[in-house]
Amino acid sequence: MEAIPARPRGSWGRYPRLRPTRVVRAMWRDEAPALADLPGPLLAYGCGRSYGDSCLNQDGVLIDTTGLDRLMAFGDDGLLRCEAGVTLAQLLEIVVPRGWFLPVLPGTRWVTVGGAIANDIHGKNHHRAGTFGAHVARFELLRSSGERLVCSPETHRELFEATIGGLGLTGLILWAEIRLHRVASAGIDVERIRFAGLNEFLAIAADDPRHEYTVAWVDCLARGRRLGRGIYLRGSHASRVVTQGSPVRGPRLRIPFDAPNGLLNRVTLSAFNAVQYHRAVRKRATSTVAYEPFFFPLDGIGEWNRLYGARGFLQYQCVVPEEADGGAIRAILARVSGSGETAGLGVLKRFGSAASPGLLSFPRPGLTLAIDFAFRGRRTLDLLDELDRLVRDAGGAVYPAKDARMSPESFRAFFPAWRRFANQVDPKFSSSFWRRVHER
Amino acid sequence: MSAERTARRVLIVGATSAIAMEVGRAYAERGASLFLAGRSPERLDAVAADLRVRGAAPVETMVLDVLARDQHADLVDRAFAAGELDAALLAHGVLPDQARCQERPEEAVRALEVNFTATVALLTLLANRFEAQRRGTIAVIASVAGDRGRQSNYVYGASKGGLHVFMQGLRNRLHHSGVSVLTLKPGFVDTPMTAGMPSNPLFASSRRAGRAIFRAIEARRDVAYIPWFWRPIMALITSLPEFVFKRLRL
Ligand SMILES: Cc1cc2nc3c(=O)[nH]c(=O)nc-3n(C[C@H](O)[C@H](O)[C@H](O)COP(=O)(O)OP(=O)(O)OC[C@H]3O[C@@H](n4cnc5c(N)ncnc54)[C@H](O)[C@@H]3O)c2cc1C
Ligand SMILES: NC(=O)c1ccc[n+]([C@@H]2O[C@H](COP(=O)([O-])OP(=O)(O)OC[C@H]3O[C@@H](n4cnc5c(N)ncnc54)[C@H](OP(=O)(O)O)[C@@H]3O)[C@@H](O)[C@H]2O)c1
Numbered sequence: 127m128e129a130i131p132a133r134p135r136g137s138w139g140r141y142p143r144l145r146p147t148r149v150v151r152a153m154w155r156d157e158a159p160a161l162a163d164l165p166g167p168l169l170a171y172g173c174g175r176s177y178g179d180s181c182l183n184q185d186g187v188l189i190d191t192t193g194l195d196r197l198m199a200f201g202d203d204g205l206l207r208c209e210a211g212v213t214l215a216q217l218l219e220i221v222v223p224r225g226w227f228l229p230v231l232p233g234t235r236w237v238t239v240g241g242a243i244a245n246d247i248h249g250k251n252h253h254r255a256g257t258f259g260a261h262v263a264r265f266e267l268l269r270s271s272g273e274r275l276v277c278s279p280e281t282h283r284e285l286f287e288a289t290i291g292g293l294g295l296t297g298l299i300l301w302a303e304i305r306l307h308r309v310a311s312a313g314i315d316v317e318r319i320r321f322a323g324l325n326e327f328l329a330i331a332a333d334d335p336r337h338e339y340t341v342a343w344v345d346c347l348a349r350g351r352r353l354g355r356g357i358y359l360r361g362s363h364a365s366r367v368v369t370q371g372s373p374v375r376g377p378r379l380r381i382p383f384d385a386p387n388g389l390l391n392r393v394t395l396s397a398f399n400a401v402q403y404h405r406a407v408r409k410r411a412t413s414t415v416a417y418e419p420f421f422f423p424l425d426g427i428g429e430w431n432r433l434y435g436a437r438g439f440l441q442y443q444c445v446v447p448e449e450a451d452g453g454a455i456r457a458i459l460a461r462v463s464g465s466g467e468t469a470g471l472g473v474l475k476r477f478g479s480a481a482s483p484g485l486l487s488f489p490r491p492g493l494t495l496a497i498d499f500a501f502r503g504r505r506t507l508d509l510l511d512e513l514d515r516l517v518r519d520a521g522g523a524v525y526p527a528k529d530a531r532m533s534p535e536s537f538r539a540f541f542p543a544w545r546r547f548a549n550q551v552d553p554k555f556s557s558s559f560w561r562r563v564h565e566r
Numbered sequence: 567m568s569a570e571r572t573a574r575r576v577l578i579v580g581a582t583s584a585i586a587m588e589v590g591r592a593y594a595e596r597g598a599s600l601f602l603a604g605r606s607p608e609r610l611d612a613v614a615a616d617l618r619v620r621g622a623a624p625v626e627t628m629v630l631d632v633l634a635r636d637q638h639a640d641l642v643d644r645a646f647a648a649g650e651l652d653a654a655l656l657a658h659g660v661l662p663d664q665a666r667c668q669e670r671p672e673e674a675v676r677a678l679e680v681n682f683t684a685t686v687a688l689l690t691l692l693a694n695r696f697e698a699q700r701r702g703t704i705a706v707i708a709s710v711a712g713d714r715g716r717q718s719n720y721v722y723g724a725s726k727g728g729l730h731v732f733m734q735g736l737r738n739r740l741h742h743s744g745v746s747v748l749t750l751k752p753g754f755v756d757t758p759m760t761a762g763m764p765s766n767p768l769f770a771s772s773r774r775a776g777r778a779i780f781r782a783i784e785a786r787r788d789v790a791y792i793p794w795f796w797r798p799i800m801a802l803i804t805s806l807p808e809f810v811f812k813r814l815r816l
Pocket of ligand 2: 581582584585586604605606609631632633658659660680707708709753755756757758759760
């Protein structure tokens with residue numbers, strides 16, 4: 127392990143800003159890093175694509191895993207073994223030209239395999255494939271005691287289940303083995319459908335099983351009759367070849383500085399949303415596109431998080447059991463659009479019924495909604511606390527990967543297995559998130 | 567670049583270096599056959615597996631500490647055993663602590679032995695093979711630090727600057743046999759070697775450096791700054807008269 131002083135490591139939302147005392151870099155899996163000798167608390171850090179404080183460790187040590195970026199084996203059976211700091215971008219570059227695809231993809235390709243496991247991430251195919259963790263055959267975990275444990279559903283099952291979705295708290299994942307699947311083409315046949323409100327959304331969602339990937343974009347500022355309007359995107363791998371794995375390029379455009387606070391305000395966002403909504407001129411449109419813009423629409427703009435200004439932003443993502451007229455989702459949208467807060471893009475999706483493998487996994491059957499909020503201090507936090515109450519009353523949960531502020535009470539209500547989980551936490555590992563929701 | 571024109575058989579010494587691994591990846595993606603030498607067997611295996619999965623075939627390895635000069639001939643024999651080499655890259659190197667070099671001569675001597683003496687020994691054997699086959703590229707990773715001595719790292723700088731001069735002569739000699747001799751001069755690259763330094767905007771990723779080195783080998787360049795912007799920077803630094811330069815704290 128190499129010490130890197132003074133290289134800041136933040137989270138995607140740039141709120142809160144919490145500095146570790148030290149960042150060390152894991153480079154080689156054979157080199158048993160002496161975790162016991164490092165001044166704790168310790169926490170692994172991948173690409174920092176988590177929004178809030180689950181990848182932060184104030185006054186602790188961050189272990190940068192991106193040097194662990196080697197592939198280890200890839201067989202004709204689609205089993206891929208690689209080190210934990212390999213990004214999904216690097217994997218796609220290798221496997222797509224060979225006719226394989228990753229089982230689950232989030233909205234950005236700049237996440238590490240370790241991060242994907244630790245948040246048990248979900249994608250646009252959750253209704254069919256479940257979470258990322260469901261495709262992990264096994265992984266090796268380094269504990270601060272120096273033990274290295276290969277965990278799978280057969281061996282060290284408790285640790286396997288605690289580590290998937292375990293927010294990096296059970297130790298350092300050194301490598302993992304993932305099951306990939308074959309695709310005829312990396313291109314996606316996409317259909318865009320405009321919907322005028324939540325009931326229409328639910329009617330379209332009833333058709334989800336027939337499509338591999340589905341997601342909807344909602345206008346979080348639309349009120350009254352327009353509440354819950356948006357655009358439904360659904361697609362499946364094209365049967366004919368479109369592009370076989372174009373090389374990963376860096377973003378074409380990069381935001382080089384913090385936008386002045388207020389560039390993204392209610393007026394500019396409402397206008398943007400209205401344009402997006404009406405741009406889909408026809409009610410329904412179809413096309414075949416390369417997979418990158420379909421899965422990673424924002425990866426083309428480097429550091430777009432800076433558009434929210436120096437104060438940063440929060441993403442709020444919840445899941446609630448589905449109800450006939452949209453239930454809690456309708457209440458949340460009404461509360462947000464009436465709040466006066468700067469709510470940006472909203473993403474809505476129906477999760478499938480596949481059980482998530484992790485004790486602390488976020489996905490569960492129901493509707494999930496994610497909304498970005500510019501951070502404007504107390505009033506933003508108060509609104510999100512209010513949303514937490516709606517989610518709790520509905521029996522739902524809020525996603526820790528996006529969280530910077532949920533209360534310990536909410537955490538326990540959202541994740542009833544927390545006590546079993548806490549027993550598996552490595553005594554030397556912790557995060558700013560964990561100290562916040564789990565006071566010792 | 568057409569597939570036939572890229573090198574098919576490549577030797578990399580110091581193959582576990584972060585920069586060299588990225589050069590290896592560029593070749594692996596094109597299905598090249600690689601011979602890797604490095605001093606740690608576990609790390610060598612990890613890199614070899616990575617390059618195999620990325621498409622290199624076959625990948626052979628040999629555990630070698632470059633200070634063990636009695637093994638150099640064996641390395642060269644084995645690397646050439648399966649036929650001619652298209653390219654050889656020497657990437658091993660150490661960055662000694664300048665302050666300690668000033669206190670203990672052994673520190674300075676050790677760094678010179680790894681960076682300079684061992685490299686010259688290897689180059690001598692490799693040059694004769696390449697000269698005999700009358701084609702290919704011999705590349706060495708030197709450094710911008712070798713362009714001008716600075717108080718903060720002149721032992722390292724001297725080891726790399728010495729390589730620069732040696733390579734000039736070798737280039738002149740092998741040019742007549744159709745062999746290209748490439749001196750690579752990286753600036754700051756984000757690797758374990760520089761992990762202790764504070765970051766600055768001039769740092770390049772090991773991937774960027776590796777890709778640039780791959781292109782320089784394929785283009786049969788003589789000297790390549792990595793990335794390119796170090797050429798004007800070093801032109802400026804080397805143009806300062808000594809009576810000015812010696813007063814600076816660099
Ligand atoms: C634009 C964008 C879109 C996104 N879309 C989605 C989405 O659709 N679905 C979704 O689920 N998420 C989504 N995310 C969130 C993102 O996928 C997760 O936060 C992911 O975990 C980030 O991975 P990372 O490598 O950046 O990890 P980090 O954010 O650096 O760390 C995340 C957690 O993983 C732990 N960790 C990392 N590496 C290791 C390791 N080797 N061993 C043990 N623990 C480790 C860390 O300790 C931390 O707790 C999105 C994020 C962005 C920025
Ligand atoms: N990083 C920079 O900013 C920079 C700038 C200019 C030039 N360079 C040069 O680039 C080259 C690669 O360095 P890097 O940045 O990629 O750092 P690195 O990852 O630390 O690589 C250095 C390599 O040298 C090997 N090595 C050291 N002593 C050796 C010995 N006695 N025998 C065999 N191998 C030995 C190391 O092997 P182990 O893995 O076994 O330790 C390691 O693989 C070096 O020549 C360096 O001087 C680097």
